[in-house]
Amino acid sequence: MLKQIEGSHAVAEAVALCRPEVISAYPITPQTHIVEDLGLMVKSGKISPCEFLLVESEFGALSACIGSSAAGARSYTATSSQGILFMMEAVYNASGMGLPIVMTVGNRAIGAPINIWNDWSDSMSARDAGWLQLFVESNQQAVDVHIQAFKLAEQLSMPVMVCMDGFILTHSYSQVDIPEQATVDRYLPPFQPRQVLDPAAPLSMGAMVGPEAFTEVRYFAHHKQREALTLIPQLAQEFQALMGRDSGGLLKCFDCEEKETVVVTMGSVIGTMLEVLSDMRADGYSIGALTLRSFRPFPIEALHDALSGAKRVIVFEKSLAVGMGGILANDVRMATRDLDLKVHSVIGGLGGRPITRKNLRRMFEKGVNDTLNNIHFHDMHMDVVNRELERAKARRRSGSPAENILSDVGVVAAAKTI
Amino acid sequence: MPNLPESQQRVKFYQTGTFTVGNRLLDSEQRTVQATLDRSNSLDSGHRACQGCGEALGARFAIDAAMRATNNQLIAANATGCLEVFTTPYPETAWSIPWIHSLFGNASAVASGIAAAMKVKGREEVRVIAQGGDGGTTDIGIGCLSGTFDRNDDVLYICYNNQAYMNTGVQRSSATPAAARTATTMPVGAEPGNAFQSGKSVPLIAIAHQIPYVATASVHDLHDLEVKVMKAMQIRGARYIEIFVPCPLGWGSIPGDTIKVARMAVESGMYPLLEGGNGEIIGVSKIRRRVPVDAYLKLQKRFAHVFKPENASQLERLRAIAENNIRRFDLLSKEDDQS
Known part of the structure; x- marks a missing residue:
């Protein structure tokens, strides 16, 4: 059903359609509207049966999901910024135990200085935590990807973060098609855990593993993420067959084929970029763009293939590894290291700095002329x-x-x- | 169901000539769960606890009693610590109940999540216990614990209090008593041993949350411990039991003295046995035959320095703590004084 709604509300409706059994909630801007809406839906009986836990911290939020997921309940929470840092120990723990929790991250900067606006520092801080990280570019995609995320998580027994730009998506109103419950039920089967806490079949979970097996256990998690490289496009196709719309696979190409310059980015900024790039192509530039929907696992092969015809790449990211440079740029360089490809690293939009058509055009033109700094800070004074x-x-x-x-x-x- | 708390609670029988609560002369249905052949052995033999470990004993007593009370429908979430480490390196486990270890500071939150899952699945006969040591409870886990209390989640939290971080090598926790030597409160300087307060009382903090049931227990009184656990399991909502569990390694006591040390802590007034609920203290176990604080302290090397003449003020502090407990909780009564 088509609705004109806030991004957070759209996500709450999508999560509700997935029949979550336990939701834990702790407020943090800009994620809060999601759990507020879910709380209302649980309390009014629209989501039932479901337990809505009002916890005392983000650490408690994810820890409660660890318990409920281990006990076989489909479990969901959402967070942002400082919240993901506060729960970080549990973030690693959930993936280490292979618990298929789905968590929305309303991407927001990390302080100090305290800043509530959008960039990707928060989910990037959990980059290596063993969660799958899917970035969405629109609220429609946020709806579609959340539904896929539960299926993906449960098939793999791995937790999934759905990363959406704070405010830009979470607080913006747009037209969104919310699927019917029956359609989602056809897509998403009930949760069948691989192991479960049950007095009928006692087992011990989360015990110690020493040096004799730790490497193999970690590799297994890595292997599962690599399996997701096949599963993500497959689940996206299944979704498309049911819903009739493309919600992206591992990555999405926007006129990136056979272009000299390809802009690589993630999230919502592609919306503004597409208008600039369209103008530039009309002006004779050979330039296109590509967004990564899956950041973890990183689609090394797919990205390599997509960029194999290009001469240069401009990686635009809202994240900074202080003392190093671009995080996404580094991964792109790694994936394309055998290609004859110049990789420009551009860092912009930190702490919500507006990214405009005007300043993008200026930066893209510098990129095309290879006059960008080695690490370029976009629109910085x-x-x-x-x-x-x-x-x-x-x-x-x-x-x-x-x-x-x-x-x-x-x-x-x-x-x-x- | 045999061994209901009510029937057990009537038992205040002490074996003649000893200070031990006995089973021998009791009817079989009044005996402890531990004394029965059909006990669940939830924490089975073969684990790696030290000789004389009070925590292993306390956990075994408590969980078997909870299993009895719930007809074996029990799931436990465990904080990081000795209990977790000595019972379960994969692929071995000493637990015959469904058990999960997540992190040091989140056992109560994990348990809240499990309880929520059981509720949503309509399996409310399955009950949930969270357990941890004093470090995981009074320090790093107190935020999550307070959350579980505040929401009144259907979780029994059991703290095995051995008054320091034993798993990491005997460092001070907020439950460490005044003057005690630990690896981070060495008996040197102007204030030898633990210079801080007299140990944070999470039982009183729990009572302040107005949860339905709070109790302290000790491994020396098995009847009392089991009664409190079984009573707790017959109540819905958040419950807290703290069990006093001597640690021979950390305290420098003789492994064979664990029960004696626990008994003397209670009988000297250093560790009051209380029951509370809904914001009130509802009962105290009277001291049966008071022993001097010094006799309790002398069993433990962690207090050896307080008997040096220059540390007389430390000893006075400890004696004052016991006096204060006795006064505050009215631990002495006339009939018990006569015994």
């Missing part, structure tokens, strides 16, 4: 940074760089004049 570097050099007690930089940018100054 270096003069502001330099001023703070000078201050720090001049005086030992130079104060908070965050405050000084913001003062220079003018927000504080502007506020003072009001």
